[in-house]
Amino acid sequence: MSATQPLATAAAEGAILSVNNIEVIYDHVILVLKGVSLDVPKGKITALLGANGAGKTTTLKAISNLLHAERGDVTKGNILFEGDEVQDLSPNELVKRGCIQVMEGRHCFGHLSVEDNLLTGAFTRRDGSAAVRRDLEMVYEYFPRLKVRRSSQAGYTSGGEQQMTAIGRALMSRPKMILLDEPSMGLAPQLVEEIFEIVRKLNEDQGVSFLLAEQNTNIALRYAKYGYIMENGRIVLDGDAAELRENEDVKEFYLGVGGEGRRSFKDVKHYKRRKRWL
């Protein structure tokens, strides 16, 4: 078929992560991902978009290997992080290699102080407490608000502060890549903007690659370089973020512009995404 065609720009060399045609089944019966392939270029922000239940979170958890804790399994395909197959590694080993997930809904350790939360992120590091301290100060520079609240219990901080804590905690592991799940969830628009600004800064200063799952297509496409759109456990469309923003169908389905009553990509024939065979 089209296997020999050059893949989309993002799939070119220098992908830090590539997901090849994975299938995920929960509880041995529920097929959630039906062959998802995507590439995350090194040092860029990549967005994974789609509605509720499209499979974004499952894709991220398949990568970070947290699926196992929910009785999910990657049954087909493979996942390469920096060229190595990682789908059988434990989350702990993956974090050591530099790939960490910030989960949807923040998941801070409620009874621990903000600072203790951040320090748990350094669990896998073996480079001494001085280096960890330095990074703690760096995180406080990115999130000055966390420094003010460093000794309060995380459970009592605001949603925005918790999101910052969760991202800061991931940073403490010195990641090369962060899987960021739904950072805008439940936050005021202004705060969402602030969080995304920090993501951009982290990406530019630290060279951290991001794979960003978002429902908020508008803001995600403004900050991302490349985007994938998921529907029903499949990727239905991908392209440069700028292109996607101009795409008529994306505008209609996800940005709420225009619209003549079509409701889903399923009805749009020509968006059968090229499948990559291994």
Added chain:
Amino acid sequence: MEFLHSILVKPFADMIGAPDFLLQVLWEGLVSGVLYALIALGFVLIYKSSRIFNFAQGIMVVFAALSLVGLHEKGVPAWLAVPLTLVIMLGLAIAIERVVLRPLVNQPDIILFMATIGITLFLIGFGELIFGGENKVMITEQLGIPTGSFAFEPFGGFVSIEQKDLTAVIGAVLLVAGLLLFLNKSSMGRAIRALGDDHQAALSVGISLSMIWVVVWFIAGVIALATGIVWGARADVSFALEVIAYKALPVLMLGGLESVLGAIVGGLAIGLLEKLFEIYWGQPLLGGNTETWFAFVFALVILLFRPQGLFGEKIIERV
């Protein structure tokens, strides 16, 4: 009237009337309280980090004590037998993690609970196979635990404190202090607390479940050894020792399964109260032997009013 007087007035009059005796009673309550607290801590740590109610804690006490005595019988000097027993407890922790916990990860709590019953039964059989079923005598003197007693005379009365008990209390306090320091200051301790708060998030930041489980079960093993030595010094080392772990149950009900502080305060409270009740109410009014059930009844009454226990973790919920 007579009856009310005997439960509401007379016990307190007795306490004030003989303060030296009261002091003696309190001291003995404190000694058992410290031990209850120690065992309860073992439960709390394992429960917090893996949501497992460790039914095997009691048998671990027996197993540790038997290993220690057994090693000594085989000719290992006492100072070496203690670290060797710790190595055995570490091996046990690793084996339990590998064989029992890891394959059962993500199973419902009740399955893991059943698995700890399995561990209990296995350890009973295995222990008897290796060490035999007969009672043994704890090697108290060989371990350098003093056996005399101090006597002093406050309020013109007489109080005697066994050195054995004093050693036990000091040892337990040091152990608890060390544990608290470990939990609050070390990075491993922080990870254990984090795991207790949010399992998934702990996984996501790369905290290794298997490593923590081994650490926690090993700590439970250390606690078991300490309890085994102390309790073994008071009675023989036998499989009946297992029962003392169940004395920690009311402590856990009282203190809450998730609270380290609760385990400590709950343990002390139960130890003190059951002794006071026994001496001032139980013996004169109920014919004695109330210590076997008082703690459970007390915990039940508390649970009626505070289902999460006295110190159960406050659930932080933002709305």
